[in-house]
Amino acid sequence: MNTDNRIIGTYTGESKGPLLLVFGGMHGNEPAGVKALETLFPLLEKEPEDNPDFVFKGRIIGIRGNLKALNARKRFIKKDLNRQWIPENIQRVKSSPLALLDAEDQELLELITLIENEITEYQPQKLIVLDLHTTTAHGGIFSVVTDERDSLDIGVELHAPVVRGLLSGIQGTTLHYFCGDNFDFPVTSVCFESGQHDDPQSVENAIAGIINCMRTIGCVQADHVENKHDKRLQEYSENLPKVTQLLYCHPIREGDNFKMHPGYKNFQRISKGDLLASDKNGKIFSEQDCLILMPLYQAQGDDGFFLIRSIEI
Ligand SMILES: [Zn+2]
Known part of the structure; x- marks a missing residue:
């Protein structure tokens, strides 16, 4: 796993469409999402050669979340980066002198600056955020969705159990921030937990999750997506509930x-x-x-x- 750069890859289709930001490693001890994105971008680059009909609408950007924690292989250095996405907190890190920012404040500032620049550059009609995570426990993959219908739809199409209401128990996650309230155009987010931290299958599940998400939001056509990705996630969640609260x-x-x-x-x-x-x-x-x-x-x-x-x- 490479942790040199914030951006893992960018792929832009010829026709305009949604901007899909995929985060890996928002927690530094969860490298599976980063590895999945490192695998995905070379595949996307190669796809038009293998499949002349391949059409991609929009732009996907793979982003490393907590670089310092990924390097240290720890969940976080000072505090949980996935509890910092609060508008007032983002204003604070933007307006504070750099010397006063701790490790995760700096990560947050770099991420928000990058994301705002990408939005200004691409001017998307719609922004979708897919945040890739893994868990310490074994026993199944799932997605966490917001209360918005679009988020639930993406979650259901991931073919893993959907967990609703999880956001009411915590605050400051990417899902709290990336919603219509904080932007003046449509924004939806979903978190995908692709398995146990160190299980190699978690990387494969994350790749399948990203590809399913690209299909649901219309970046790629359904008939261009190999159904092995659907199958993989369906088999993995076979005996698990579809939607939970x-x-x-x-x-x-x-x-x-x-x-x-x-x-x-x-x-x-x-x-x-x-x-x-x-x-x-x-x-x-x-x-x-x-x-x-x-x-x-x-x-x-x-x-x-x-x-x-x-x-x-
Ligand atoms: Zn996590």
Whole structure:
């Protein structure tokens, strides 16, 4: 994995279309998205040679998220970059002297400057952000969507379980920021969790996720997309719920000494009374029958686990 540059690749179609920004490594210990983008751009460059009918509408840009943390192979250096996307915070880093900015402030400033320049340059009618992540736990891929219909549609078409309501438990993620409220043209975002941090399959799943997203938003035609990408994600999520809703998020405060009970996987079914974790106040049991998501098995992180339930849409 190369971490020299912020931009992994840019591909511009001959006809105008959406601007798709794909982030990899917003968390530095999650290189799968970066590796997926490093694989994707050479494939896109080669595609017109292999397939003369290939048409691409719009522009896709692959972007490395937290460069310093990627180099250090850590989730973050000072603070979680995926909790900093708050308009007032962005104003603060833009107006502060560089010397006063910590590692993630600098990352945020570089990213926002790059993104604003790309928007000015391409003048898209629509901006879509796909933010690629992985989890510490094994057991399934999923997408996190906003409350907007467009975001849900992209999430559903990724052919992985969609998790709704996750954003209400946390703040300052890319999904909170990249929405219609903060821009004067249509903006939609989706987060794709492509598997466990170090599983090589997570890179393949992320590639499939990006290609599915390009199809859903109309960058590429459906009949130009090999259905192995659909198949791959469908097989991976075969026994998982299609759409789920957040029930509970367990925040971790400094000094909590939070420890997740070992062995939980994403989407594992749990019962009322199951031992989930422990902290300085004692044992933490589930208060309901539900599914568990993102149980935390690493030292850095603000959220211990999420509880979700399956819903119909
Ligand atoms: Zn992440």
